Amino acid sequence: MISGIVSISKFDEAPIPVHRTTDNLLGWLREHQYRLHLQPQLDESGATSAWGLARHFLYEVKDETFVPISVAVPWHGVRLQLSQDDDGLMASSHLALIPIEVANEVDERLKSESDEVRLRSCWPLLRCFVYLDISDYSTYPPGQQALIVASLTKLVEAAQRRQHKESTGTPERAICSGDGYIFLFLDPGEATWFAAQLATEIEHAVAKKSVPVEFHFRMGIHIGEVFPFEEAGQPSKWNYAGDGINGGRRVLDAIGPDADDLVFLSGEVLKAIRAESDSVTSYSEILDYLVNRGRKKDKHGRAWRVFELNHRDAAAGTG
Numbered sequence: 001m002i003s004g005i006v007s008i009s010k011f012d013e014a015p016i017p018v019h020r021t022t023d024n025l026l027g028w029l030r031e032h033q034y035r036l037h038l039q040p041q042l043d044e045s046g047a048t049s050a051w052g053l054a055r056h057f058l059y060e061v062k063d064e065t066f067v068p069i070s071v072a073v074p075w076h077g078v079r080l081q082l083s084q085d086d087d088g089l090m091a092s093s094h095l096a097l098i099p100i101e102v103a104n105e106v107d108e109r110l111k112s113e114s115d116e117v118r119l120r121s122c123w124p125l126l127r128c129f130v131y132l133d134i135s136d137y138s139t140y141p142p143g144q145q146a147l148i149v150a151s152l153t154k155l156v157e158a159a160q161r162r163q164h165k166e167s168t169g170t171p172e173r174a175i176c177s178g179d180g181y182i183f184l185f186l187d188p189g190e191a192t193w194f195a196a197q198l199a200t201e202i203e204h205a206v207a208k209k210s211v212p213v214e215f216h217f218r219m220g221i222h223i224g225e226v227f228p229f230e231e232a233g234q235p236s237k238w239n240y241a242g243d244g245i246n247g248g249r250r251v252l253d254a255i256g257p258d259a260d261d262l263v264f265l266s267g268e269v270l271k272a273i274r275a276e277s278d279s280v281t282s283y284s285e286i287l288d289y290l291v292n293r294g295r296k297k298d299k300h301g302r303a304w305r306v307f308e309l310n311h312r313d314a315a316a317g318t319g
Helices: 022-032 100-109 142-161 188-207 243-255 267-276 281-289 311-316
Strands: 004-008 039-042 048-052 057-061 064-069 071-074 089-091 096-099 125-134 173-176 180-185 217-230 238-241 262-266 290-297 303-309
Touching (some): 022 096, 022 100, 064 100, 096 100, 125 238, 142 180, 142 188, 180 188, 188 217, 188 267, 188 303, 217 243, 238 243, 243 262, 243 303, 262 267, 267 281
Parallel strands (some): 004 057, 217 262
Antiparallel strands (some): 039 048, 057 064, 064 096, 071 089, 125 180, 217 238, 262 303, 290 303
């Protein structure tokens, strides 16, 4: 709802710059490492249904209408002295104007979870992460560590070839974590089937001695909100920060350092799978392979409700 319109006769009188295209706006965000500040859109129940540019008031210049935009940056200082959201991002005052047509395009592009407009905004992404941790990795000689990593690349490819019939099981990205990998998924069902197949591929390869070094693993799967950021010196190569990616490591902690060849899901992943299980067959099938392992504490003392995935039976049923 628009609560006011500010009229100015010409741009010289405007206190802030104008970006007339979405590309110009994105270039400005890139240059300053800003996040586009958005406003949650609430549905009738009060839940956040979408996010968009705030339009409480507009600027008018002759016959053109402009939307004032602000950016979100990490806050510094004492929390009580700042106006910020729960993510530790503080909204600045209005810094620029964009034509209302560009604002409409921005709101439309925000609907895509992979669009750069969305990635450079303060609206967090929901992602599922599969953590693969090689047990006792640091105890292997450097040459054997290299052989393990090389073997994992081939086993990941094999897992994707033997994918579930209703799920691609293809990671959006794989991030090397030093002693394993972090696999990024949009879909928790795909993440779970992928983990089941990869775990089974590793076990079969070790049993058949088709890998040059015997090794064992733990896997933790978690879903949660994250903020993307560009890796240093690598424009548009995104990495992630937030509960989603951190939680995968905590699920590994819940398994414990003395357990091998296990795949655990967090309670959040199970919630997401159950929410779709009535309409998605591949989701409902996953429930048959889960065992409640109760609450386990990570190294920080936080309790996690975790579920073990019977990955061998799950992989055998993927056909």
